[in-house]
Amino acid sequence: MSNGMRVDLSALDEVIRKLNGLLSDMDKANTKAKYETDIPSAAFGSAKFLESNELHDAHQKQKTRIENIIKALHGLIDDFGSSTSKVRDKYSNQEQANSQGVSTTSKGSIN
Numbered sequence: 001m002s003n004g005m006r007v008d009l010s011a012l013d014e015v016i017r018k019l020n021g022l023l024s025d026m027d028k029a030n031t032k033a034k035y036e037t038d039i040p041s042a043a044f045g046s047a048k049f050l051e052s053n054e055l056h057d058a059h060q061k062q063k064t065r066i067e068n069i070i071k072a073l074h075g076l077i078d079d080f081g082s083s084t085s086k087v088r089d090k091y092s093n094q095e096q097a098n099s100q101g102v103s104t105t106s107k108g109s110i111n
Contacts, residue, residue: 009095012088019081026074033067 039059045052 007091007095009088009092012084012091016081016085016088019077019084022077023074023081026070026077030067030070030074033063033070037063037066 039056041052041056044055044059
């Protein structure tokens with residue numbers, strides 16, 4: 001027996017759709033961070049400019065840090081999307097089971 005509460009499955013579908021879109025955007029950001037932000041050490045100056053290596057190292061560290069942040073966010077969004085999808089499926093299955101129970105009960109009362 002239901003307590004009168006209903007779950008809007010279409011709202012859960014919308015959340016899942018938006019999370020999948022966000023994952024796609026995160027994949028693009030990861031690709032950009034990994035392959036489109038590399039700066040060769042020579043761009044920071046010649047070997048005569050002693051700080052050029054330090055600048056390049058600092059850039060590489062920040063680049064790696066950004067890549068790791070994007071990867072962590074991707075994992076978080078993926079986990080949340082998977083969990084939301086599982087919840088949606090459970091609600092859908094329960095709703096289907098409830099409707100089958102009601103239709104079986106109503107068929108039994110007709111005879």
